[in-house]
Amino acid sequence: MKRAQVTLFIGHRGVGKTSLLKRVEGYFKQQNKKAQFIDLDAYVASKACKSILEIFKNEGEGPFRKYEREALQELLTAHESLPLFVSLGAGFQGPYPEGARIVFVQRVSDAKGRVFLDRPRLKKDISPLQEFSELYQKRHQVYLSVCTDQLVLPEGQKENPAFEMCFFGLTKNSHPLGGCLTLTPQKQKEWKRRALNSKQTPILSNQYTGVSKIEIRTDHWPEASLNSLLKCLSPDKILFAHRNLHRKAPDGVMTDWALELGPPSSFFDILSLHKREEDLNKSFQAWSSYEKQADHFKLAVPIKNFKELQQGHAWYLQNPKKHCFLPMSKDGRWAWYRLWHKNKMFPNFFKEGLLGSALDQPLYFQWYDFFPAKHFAAILGQPVSHSRTPNEQKEFFNKKNMPVLNIPMSLEECTKDHLVFLAQLGLRAAAVTSPLKLKMSELMHSSEKSVNTIFFNESQNSWLSTNTDSYGFSEQMKLCRFSEGLVVWGGRGVLSSLAQALPTTTSFYSATTGTPRVSSLPVKNPKVVIWAVGRDHSFQWPPSSWAPQQIIDLNYSEDSPGREYAQRIGCEYISGETMFYQQAKQQRVFWSECWTQN
Numbered sequence: 001m002k003r004a005q006v007t008l009f010i011g012h013r014g015v016g017k018t019s020l021l022k023r024v025e026g027y028f029k030q031q032n033k034k035a036q037f038i039d040l041d042a043y044v045a046s047k048a049c050k051s052i053l054e055i056f057k058n059e060g061e062g063p064f065r066k067y068e069r070e071a072l073q074e075l076l077t078a079h080e081s082l083p084l085f086v087s088l089g090a091g092f093q094g095p096y097p098e099g100a101r102i103v104f105v106q107r108v109s110d111a112k113g114r115v116f117l118d119r120p121r122l123k124k125d126i127s128p129l130q131e132f133s134e135l136y137q138k139r140h141q142v143y144l145s146v147c148t149d150q151l152v153l154p155e156g157q158k159e160n161p162a163f164e165m166c167f168f169g170l171t172k173n174s175h176p177l178g179g180c181l182t183l184t185p186q187k188q189k190e191w192k193r194r195a196l197n198s199k200q201t202p203i204l205s206n207q208y209t210g211v212s213k214i215e216i217r218t219d220h221w222p223e224a225s226l227n228s229l230l231k232c233l234s235p236d237k238i239l240f241a242h243r244n245l246h247r248k249a250p251d252g253v254m255t256d257w258a259l260e261l262g263p264p265s266s267f268f269d270i271l272s273l274h275k276r277e278e279d280l281n282k283s284f285q286a287w288s289s290y291e292k293q294a295d296h297f298k299l300a301v302p303i304k305n306f307k308e309l310q311q312g313h314a315w316y317l318q319n320p321k322k323h324c325f326l327p328m329s330k331d332g333r334w335a336w337y338r339l340w341h342k343n344k345m346f347p348n349f350f351k352e353g354l355l356g357s358a359l360d361q362p363l364y365f366q367w368y369d370f371f372p373a374k375h376f377a378a379i380l381g382q383p384v385s386h387s388r389t390p391n392e393q394k395e396f397f398n399k400k401n402m403p404v405l406n407i408p409m410s411l412e413e414c415t416k417d418h419l420v421f422l423a424q425l426g427l428r429a430a431a432v433t434s435p436l437k438l439k440m441s442e443l444m445h446s447s448e449k450s451v452n453t454i455f456f457n458e459s460q461n462s463w464l465s466t467n468t469d470s471y472g473f474s475e476q477m478k479l480c481r482f483s484e485g486l487v488v489w490g491g492r493g494v495l496s497s498l499a500q501a502l503p504t505t506t507s508f509y510s511a512t513t514g515t516p517r518v519s520s521l522p523v524k525n526p527k528v529v530i531w532a533v534g535r536d537h538s539f540q541w542p543p544s545s546w547a548p549q550q551i552i553d554l555n556y557s558e559d560s561p562g563r564e565y566a567q568r569i570g571c572e573y574i575s576g577e578t579m580f581y582q583q584a585k586q587q588r589v590f591w592s593e594c595w596t597q598n
Contacts, residue, residue: 004083006076006097007168010143011105012136013090014114014558016153018042020105021087023160027170035083040092044071056120065093072097090139091122096146104147106354108363109155109386111136112535114558117567128564150353152363156388163368176210179342179367180239180349182357183214183229185221211237213254213347217357219243239347241272256298256347259286268294270347274328276301280308284315296324296346300358303327303334306409306418313337313425320344332359332385335366336378336405340425343372369394370403375426378407380414380440381433383536386557389431392584396591402428414439419463429455429591431584434536437494440465449496453587455594466590470497472583473554477501479574480528480552487526489542490533491554498532511539528552531562541565556580 009017018039025037041052044067048055055064068089075086076097096102113132123131151167165171214237216229226247230238235252242249242257249255256270264271271294276283280301287297299316303309309327316325324345327334339362342348350367351357362370377397379389390404397404407430409418414436419427430453432440437450444451444465451465473494480486483503490511491498499508507526508517511533516522525546531553533539539561549571553562556576566573 004079004081006079006100007083007085008096008100008102009085009087009105010092010102010147011090012110012114012139012143013119013132014116015090015105015107015110016157017087017105020151020153020164021085023164024085024168026160027165027168031170033170035085036079037085038075039087040068040071041087041089043075044068047071053120061091061122065091068092069095090135094146101149102147104143104150104353106150106152107155108152108354109558110140110354112386112557112559115560115563115567117563117573128567129559144353152352152354152365154365154391155386156391158391161365161369163365166368167364173210173368175371176212177350177367178210178212180213180215180347181211182349182351183216183220184357185225213237213239215239215241215256215347215349215357217241217243218247220357223247239270242268257294264290264293266293270294270296270298270324272298272300274300280311284311296322298324298326298347300326300328303329306413306421309334309337310421313421316345324348326358326360328358328360330359331408333408334360335362336407338362339366339370339403340376340405342367342370371401373401373403373426375400375402375428377402377404377429378422378427379404379431379433380407380409381436382408382410384408384433387433388556388580389433389584392581393431393588396588397429400595409436411435411439414443416443419443423456427456428458429594431587434534437467450494452583453590455591457594457598459598464594467497468583468586468590469494469579470501471586472579472581473497473501475582476552476554476574476576476579479578481550481572482527485523485525485527486530487523487528487542487548488530488532490531490537490539494532494554498530502530509542511537514540514543529562529565530554531560531565533561535559535561541568547571550574554579 009020011017021037021039028035045052048067052064055067072086075084113129113136115128121128121131123134162171166173214233216226216238218226218241221229230250235250238253240249240253240255242255242261245261254269256272257264257268259271259273260275271287271290273283273286283299283301299312303312312325312327316323324347326338326348338348338360349358349361350364351361352364377393379387384406387406390406393404432452432454437452440451440454441448444454444463446465448465448467451467453466453468455464457464484505486502486506488498488502488506488508491508495508507520507523509515509520510517526548528550529542529546529548531551534555534557542565547569551562551566551571552574553560554576555562563573
């Protein structure tokens with residue numbers, strides 16, 4: 001009898017593998033389908049009658065890894081008729097069963113690192129973030145080498161998203177995905193898992209049904225693999241991208257010629273440019289000699305800043321049916337622009353994992369969720385890739401027929417002209433985060449010293465603004481167990497909001513200098529430290545003589561130094577989640593009021 005499919009979840013610590021496992025189990029129950037779902041850590045702890053922390057403390061990592069391997073083998077031996085889903089610990093060292101679907105579960109925040117308060121430390125002689133970073137570098141390449149699929153999850157995910165059900169083959173796309181997906185050699189593992197003689201396209205999982213084109217880049221594939229690959233795809237699905245000179249395109253497929261190879265010798269469906277002139281305007285002129293030799297002109301070159309983005313967008317608007325502008329960057333900062341043009345430009349691409357064939361390609365879950373719209377909302381700041389705002393505000397703006405985009409914007413780029421450009425693109429509402437809050441207050445001519453929420457009033461062609469941080473902070477402080485002995489560590493951008501909500505006896509310290517701010521008295525041993533500085537700012541740790549009983553963090557990020565400080569001194573830690581969700585709730589109130597006035 002043929003054994004049922006085995007699916008393994010792998011990924012870094014704290015990415016959410018166990019939560020994903022529970023959600024997938026819920027999807028199966030909804031559809032009255034049977035499968036077995038096992039969290040390997042919990043299974044090992046149950047068999048050993050000890051917690052994972054106890055095993056690490058009393059026996060060490062080596063014996064634990066042995067228990068993991070034995071437990072997985074036991075599950076595989078017993079597994080026969082039902083599909084089996086197993087969530088593996090981040091440090092699982094194999095071997096992996098042949099023929100299994102191995103899903104590398106990721107989040108954008110993986111590389112930033114995470115500090116844990118309830119998990120065993122493996123290297124206690126270095127900081128928890130250094131420990132995570134070292135393990136990250138070592139494990140990431142292993143995950144990439146063994147996985148058959150990659151699944152990137154949204155930050156702050158709370159509900160059961162449709163894209164996950166589609167990914168696991170429990171439902172079909174509710175709408176055609178469209179766009180293009182670049183097929184990388186990594187997917188050869190997936191071919192072996194799916195029989196090559198399948199009547200359906202073996203390369204594509206169910207989640208990619210409806211994709212317009214599968215891009216085959218000639219520089220990615222050796223000749224033998226390329227020939228096998230082309231036999232597995234229907235010609236009408238192929239986008240054959242010439243990236244070197246010695247490959248011939250098969251008949252009947254769409255072709256893309258890179259101008260870096262030289263002038264096109266014949267007609268191509270697409271002409272692409274990937275290297276730019278220092279003067280961007282010269283890149284726009286690259287096609288002047290080839291107007292009749294292609295149907296589409298794709299400009300996919302590095303774009304340095306918002307000013308150049310506006311230049312590229314203006315070039316696209318000269319001929320939207322023929323021009324395609326796909327800005328590139330070193331950090332993927334223009335993914336929002338590409339996503340906004342999902343249904344407007346051809347070709348346009350999305351990616352499976354965090355890297356893809358270009359960092360600025362939107363992720364699968366973003367592409368799946370995106371819908372055609374006239375306007376959009378956003379989170380503005382830097383960094384914003386880890387922000388939970390798009391997921392938190394998604395339901396509210398969906399009712400307004402508006403997607404929510406992550407738009408990285410530096411302090412220098414936060415200008416009136418760039419806000420005008422975003423409004424012209426379709427921005428109508430935005431949350432604002434560091435480092436833009438003070439600058440945004442100036443641009444809005446606000447009575448608030450800092451601004452974290454804006455709205456564009458079309459009828460008056462003007463921006464409205466407010467700050468909802470104080471609402472969130474008031475709710476956060478309800479978790480404080482003390483009414484005196486409070487110290488604020490950092491918080492330059494939100495000091496005015498904090499001062500209004502805290503007792504007058506509260507002391508405010510600069511996290512940069514480690515000294516009390518003007519009009520604040522030194523404190524010998526506070527009971528509560530309100531942590532108000534993130535990793536993106538330089539800071540000092542509080543005095544070693546301090547022994548607070550509670551850390552109240554204004555950050556919710558898992559790499560927050562406030563979390564690390566609480567771990568160092570062994571005291572109660574309160575995450576900034578409460579503050580975030582409460583101020584986000586008040587943002588919705590503000591935006592709703594603005595709409596009634598618009």
